[in-house]
Amino acid sequence: MILGTPDTIPGEQDSESHGGKGEYFVRTLLDKVPGSAFKYVRDLTLYPGSSIGEHLHSGDEEIYFIISGTGVMVVDGEECVVGPGSAILTQSGSRHGLRNEGAEDLRIFVACAKIAS
16 A cells, blocks of 8 residues: 555645746645556645646646635636535646635645546
8 A cells, every 4th residue: 555644745835836826835645656547646735816827738637626725726718616525627638727716725635647548
């Protein structure tokens, strides 16, 4: 078993994810596990006013799971308000981004996996 827990893995501050605005905190729970389709699982906190810029992936897909806070997810030009419990699938070739327009931190888990060929 391979296990990544937020309590035991250090994170780091970063800024302007995929050309987005502001700063965020990220902790990579799992990264490039041999023999797995998963490329990574991340615990990410977007601070108020921060965003993940719109971008796309080719050959993989991501699932965003909202833990706390609220935000606006954009997938292929369509905007949707998201909050705790929301799960968003972005498939290969889909343009997507996320904005924290709220007054509190927006905490998400993001899992990225290669798609079957």
